[in-house]
Amino acid sequence: MDGPAMSIDWKALGDETADLLRRYLMIDTTNPPGNELAGATFLAGVLAGEGIPSETVESAPGRANLMARLRGDGSLPGIVLHHHIDVVYADRRYWTVDPFGGVLRDGYLYGRGAIDMKSTGIMHLAALLALKRAKAPLKRDLIFLATADEEAGSAYGARFVADQRRDWIAGAEYAISELGGIETHAGFKAPLGHIVISEKTGLPLTLTAKSQPGHGSMPWPDTAPHRLIRALNRLLASERPLRVLPEVQEYFVRLASVLPEPEGRGYDDLARSLRDDAFRARFLTRRLHAAMVRTTFAVTMLHGSEKRNVIPPEAWAGIDCRMLAGDEPAEIVAWVKGVIDDDQIEVTVTGEPKVPNLSPPDTALYKSLAEALRRRAPEAVVAPEILVGFTDNWVFRRCGLHGYGWSPFIMDEGEWGRVHGNDERLSLENIHAGARCYTEMLLDVAGA
Ligand SMILES: [Zn+2]
Numbered sequence: 001m002d003g004p005a006m007s008i009d010w011k012a013l014g015d016e017t018a019d020l021l022r023r024y025l026m027i028d029t030t031n032p033p034g035n036e037l038a039g040a041t042f043l044a045g046v047l048a049g050e051g052i053p054s055e056t057v058e059s060a061p062g063r064a065n066l067m068a069r070l071r072g073d074g075s076l077p078g079i080v081l082h083h084h085i086d087v088v089y090a091d092r093r094y095w096t097v098d099p100f101g102g103v104l105r106d107g108y109l110y111g112r113g114a115i116d117m118k119s120t121g122i123m124h125l126a127a128l129l130a131l132k133r134a135k136a137p138l139k140r141d142l143i144f145l146a147t148a149d150e151e152a153g154s155a156y157g158a159r160f161v162a163d164q165r166r167d168w169i170a171g172a173e174y175a176i177s178e179l180g181g182i183e184t185h186a187g188f189k190a191p192l193g194h195i196v197i198s199e200k201t202g203l204p205l206t207l208t209a210k211s212q213p214g215h216g217s218m219p220w221p222d223t224a225p226h227r228l229i230r231a232l233n234r235l236l237a238s239e240r241p242l243r244v245l246p247e248v249q250e251y252f253v254r255l256a257s258v259l260p261e262p263e264g265r266g267y268d269d270l271a272r273s274l275r276d277d278a279f280r281a282r283f284l285t286r287r288l289h290a291a292m293v294r295t296t297f298a299v300t301m302l303h304g305s306e307k308r309n310v311i312p313p314e315a316w317a318g319i320d321c322r323m324l325a326g327d328e329p330a331e332i333v334a335w336v337k338g339v340i341d342d343d344q345i346e347v348t349v350t351g352e353p354k355v356p357n358l359s360p361p362d363t364a365l366y367k368s369l370a371e372a373l374r375r376r377a378p379e380a381v382v383a384p385e386i387l388v389g390f391t392d393n394w395v396f397r398r399c400g401l402h403g404y405g406w407s408p409f410i411m412d413e414g415e416w417g418r419v420h421g422n423d424e425r426l427s428l429e430n431i432h433a434g435a436r437c438y439t440e441m442l443l444d445v446a447g448a
Contacts, residue, residue, distance in 0.1 A: 004136035005443055013439070014432030017126040018109060020046065021431060022102040024118045025111030031086035033062065034156070036148040039085035039118075040064035043125065043146055050129050055168075059148060059160040066146040067161075067168040070128055072138030072446060077173035079365065079446060080143045080401065081128075082392060083121030084150030084157060084178075087113040094422040108425040116419045117178040119426050119434070120407055121146060127439040137448035143172055150392050158392035162399050174365045175396040179387065180406035182377050185413060188258040193373035193382035195366060196405025197247060198358035199390040200291065200322040203329050204351040205336065207231060208316040209344065216309035224315040225304040231340040232299055232317055238339040242280075242293045243324060244271045247361060247384045251292075254383035291388040295323045295332060318350070322388065325358040357394055358386075359402035365445055369406045372441035376408055376433060408437035 029039045040056045047054045047068050054068035064085070072078070090099035090112040097103040099112040113119070124144055131138070145168065147157035154160075161168055169175075183192045209228040219226070249270055256264025266273035266283075273279045274293070284290040301318030305311065323332060329349060337347050360366070361384040370382040385405075393403035409430045418424040 004134040017435040021122040026102040031151045036085040037064040040066040059156040063148040063156040068144040070142040072140045076139040078141035080175040081124040082145040110425040114426040123438040126435040140446040158395040175401045175403040177393045182410040190258045191380040193380040194385040197384045199387040203321040205319040206350045208346040213313040214311040228315040251383045357397040368445035408434040
């Protein structure tokens, strides 16, 4: 890197980034209630101190969203750098430090949000500050966006911004959010870099059976709960056809290259390998891998009677269905109706169906993200990833942006396992190198 990057004091930027993150982690934005306004006020203060104006809007009292734009020359479309201000609950009984104490211990900064995802927000902020100070000429606008409520469905955050403040993201073609990064593993031959290009999307389904109510002492085969159980049995015994998206195939090819023999055998042509019964059985025992090649149905809620001796007139089951990109809600509902094969059971979509989405792994931004990961860990193999959960990126993909999940952090499974868990933390090495990596990546893709 030359040009503006030459004038950046990376050591000083790393120290400043660690300090900003420590202060941000000390603001309790547990959702509920969120209180993201406190976080937004902090961010606005830091931006203002650098002469970068920002705008804060509350979607409800205390539920703040903030936007700041670092202008480019407009020759290329902008990039939205978005993170959520809110964090999930931390059970203090199981933490060895105060989750909002900003504790630095043994080279790690501890706190709820240290990974998910105040750290990424601070990377965005640090990069913006560095580029502003270096007076780096930009081709693209960089849009810093901090949102509320991601951990509870985004109604007060990303979805509010998409509906009410669409002008905030005007002129952008890309969005970058959380996850991704470099995974190290004792069993890997090389680190695996992840760039999230798609997320499975939820289709909340409810199956409802209705029948005559009666006394529990005199049951008959077709009570509402009995019909429902048989329908669920048929659903669970059925399997959606496995489908290997080209991007998933690509992921497994890259994964195979870091696995010791014979672990990745058959990953080079997954669709063909999955036609082999033994391979298929083995492959599907890994829950994560199984979820990457099919639309899934998890029965998560069951409701019948309020009383043991009353046969209820109605019984229902809530199903967490996650669709693979390319599946259509209407087709899934028709398939479910077909396999349960009972006209008297109602199948309803109970919530906003989200259209499955995928951003291509061949854009200019994807290439910059991949190169940045290889600069961070030169031996890393970079793979596109389809997330089986979801983040705010689906909202911005629905707005027409290509959305990616990316971070410059190098972590093993143990560190990742702290997300939503106990003693969430991020190493100072990741903070320092991450701030540099993020800034250089943005210079690469947006620098003039
Ligand atoms: Zn998150």
